[in-house]
Amino acid sequence: LLGGRDPERRLAIMKDSRIGSFGALALVLTLLAAWSALAEALAAGRHWAALPVAAALSRAAMAGVMAWLPSARSGGLSAASGRPSPATAALAAALALLAALLLAGGAGLAAALACTLIALGLGRAARRMIGGQTGDILGATQALSFAAALALCA
Numbered sequence: 001l002l003g004g005r006d007p008e009r010r011l012a013i014m015k016d017s018r019i020g021s022f023g024a025l026a027l028v029l030t031l032l033a034a035w036s037a038l039a040e041a042l043a044a045g046r047h048w049a050a051l052p053v054a055a056a057l058s059r060a061a062m063a064g065v066m067a068w069l070p071s072a073r074s075g076g077l078s079a080a081s082g083r084p085s086p087a088t089a090a091l092a093a094a095l096a097l098l099a100a101l102l103l104a105g106g107a108g109l110a111a112a113l114a115c116t117l118i119a120l121g122l123g124r125a126a127r128r129m130i131g132g133q134t135g136d137i138l139g140a141t142q143a144l145s146f147a148a149a150l151a152l153c154a
Contacts, residue, residue: 001137007130011073014136030143037150049103050153057112058145060096061119062138063089069123072132104153111149118144 003022004010013020019027041050067089071079084092100108119141126137 001125001129007072010130011134014130014134015073015076026140030147034143034147034150037147037154041150041154044154046104046154049108050150053100053104053108053111053153054146054149056096056099057108057115057149058142060089060092061115061145062142063092064116065119065123065126065133065138065141069127069133069137070131072126072130072134072137076135078133078135078138100149107153111152114148114152115145118148 001010003013003020038047038050041047063084066078066081067084067086070083073079097112100112104111122137122141122144123133126133
């Protein structure tokens with residue numbers, strides 16, 4: 001989202017299959033955050049709860065962004081995948097929250113809140129800067145939510 005001067009240029013950058021400096025930095029930092037959180041969860045013996053909670057919440061966040069925002073372009077994987085209905089996205093969120101509460105208690109609730117805030121923040125930025133969501137936005141939502149949920153459950 002930070003590359004390019006206008007929405008068209010940003011979308012062109014996102015469509016390019018080569019990873020740029022922003023993409024490489026984001027990938028490395030997100031992987032390091034998730035790895036550190038997973039190492040902490042394993043050391044504390046909480047991985048049995050942290051992994052499924054992070055997986056469920058991060059994918060529910062992605063479904064929420066898909067339902068909330070239109071596709072930023074007519075082509076691409078995100079547009080081809082379609083949009084879940086708000087009811088379907090709400091069901092995904094409810095099931096993920098239930099799993100988080102049952103498996104991780106208060107940490108699961110904190111992780112759900114963090115995933116919601118990440119999805120809302122990225123969604124608002126994507127709407128303002130490119131007019132909707134793309135596969136890159138959905139992937140970023142999932143990856144950041146996963147790392148945050150792992151960290152909070154660890």
